[in-house]
Amino acid sequence: MGERIVLVEDHLLFAEAMELAISLRGHEVSRVVPTEARNLTTLVDSILRRKPVLVLLDLDLGPLGDSTDIISTLTSAGSAVVVVTGSTDEADWGRCLAAGARTVVPKSRPLPEIMGVVRRVLNHERVIDLGERERLVTVARARKDELSDAAQRLGLLSPRERVVLAQLMAGRSVADTAAAETLSQATVRTQVKSILAKLQVSSQVAAVGLAYRAGWTPGDVRSASSR
Incomplete structure (x- = not known):
């Protein structure tokens, strides 16, 4: 029997093709379904109990x-990690490489190509150009700094500005926001101008886009009219 490999994957058809x-x-291959784990700790325990030489790890754990x-926990335990993902975001790839993954492979690649990566990793061969690895890690670092x-x-947003930005993120216009918050449209426009200035963007669309990219939520804020 060859090396022990663990596949961490919850997409059944892809997993079955890989296992075969x-x-x-x-x-020797076994599969761990991430959605069946209570948390990351139990997921890692389930993986490491199998003592894998290689872990094929889905980036999206549901x-x-x-x-x-x-x-890093898996690599510290002595397992090589290859991330197999549907994501095409280079910042995502760079984060995985910075964390210690040997390489990142898109799920869209043909199965023989993915298996070629598996073979090279098991043979301790290089699976990604050093320049490309550094480029992707740099992309990830730049994204982290941006966020x-x-x-x-x-x-920097005030509580009222957070409420207004939340309304904009919900797709509401200045008029809709004014009506919902029992404010004049002039007041809402003033709040919007302040939001744009603080966020250093030039449009409402850019402000909303920045908030989504940063994973921002308004938090525990009440209606602007109650403040």
Whole structure:
């Protein structure tokens, strides 16, 4: 029997194809379904109990979030990690590489190509160009810095401005927001101008886009009219 491989994947058809391809190459393979784990700790425990040489790890763990937080734990335990993902976001790839993944492989790649990566990892061969690895890690770091800066700017918003931005994120116009918050349209426009200035953007669309990219939520705010 070949090397012990764990596949962390909840998409049944993809998982079955991978399991078959791996077993046909003489390796011992088992699957861990992330959505069946209570939390990341139990997921990691379930993986490591199998003592894998290689973990093929889905980036999207469903309710548990993404898998970047467990990559370093798995590699520290002696397992090589290859992230297999549907994401095409280079910042996502860079985060995985920075966390210790050997490489990132899109699920859209042909199965023989994915298995070629598996073979090279098991043979301790290089699976990603060093320049490309550094480029992707740099993209991830730039994204992290961008989001940190955006979070700082969003933190400058007053409670009323947070309410107005939340209304804009819900797709409401200035008129709709004014009616919902029992304010004049002039007051709402003033709030919007202040939001744009603090966020350093030039339009409502840009403000909403920045808030979504930063994962911002208005938090515990009451209606602007109650303040």
